[in-house]
Amino acid sequence: MTYHFQVHQEGQGFWAGCIEIRGIVTQANTHAELSANAKEALDLALDEPEDSKMIFPLPQELKGRNIIAIEVDPSIAFAMLVRQARIAHKLTQQQAAKAMGFKGLYSYQRLESGKHCNPALSTIVKVCKVFPEVDLSLVC
Numbered sequence: 001m002t003y004h005f006q007v008h009q010e011g012q013g014f015w016a017g018c019i020e021i022r023g024i025v026t027q028a029n030t031h032a033e034l035s036a037n038a039k040e041a042l043d044l045a046l047d048e049p050e051d052s053k054m055i056f057p058l059p060q061e062l063k064g065r066n067i068i069a070i071e072v073d074p075s076i077a078f079a080m081l082v083r084q085a086r087i088a089h090k091l092t093q094q095q096a097a098k099a100m101g102f103k104g105l106y107s108y109q110r111l112e113s114g115k116h117c118n119p120a121l122s123t124i125v126k127v128c129k130v131f132p133e134v135d136l137s138l139v140c
Contacts, residue, residue, distance in 0.1 A: 001077035047114035085131035
């Protein structure tokens with residue numbers, strides 16, 4: 001999952017704002033530092049708390065001058081897609097856990113926990129059955 005930042009030069013440094021998600025901005029002294037800061041800001045924004053009901057727009061295909069592409073950490077991208085699918089289906093985490101056949105809520109909550117999410121293939125299959133609209137190609 002790759003989002004895009006519009007880069008602006010200001011004096012000796014740079015700043016950039018995410019094109020698809022307003023409010024994600026960063027600054028740096030070099031292009032390399034700007035890319036690293038943009039990735040950190042993007043991952044932090046998308047790694048929402050489990051009780052968040054925020055739905056982020058999916059990234060677009062963008063190219064152009066002064067645009068940098070920033071890839072989201074795959075586990076954060078997966079967690080975001082699962083959380084957004086659950087919210088779109090108007091399910092609680094408990095209801096989603098039950099629909100996927102989990103014995104307890106904690107196993108499901110780990111799917112929505114960003115960097116702590118590392119699901120087994122059998123769990124990914126459960127996600128695809130309950131939320132068929134989740135596009136796993138965005139994670140890769």
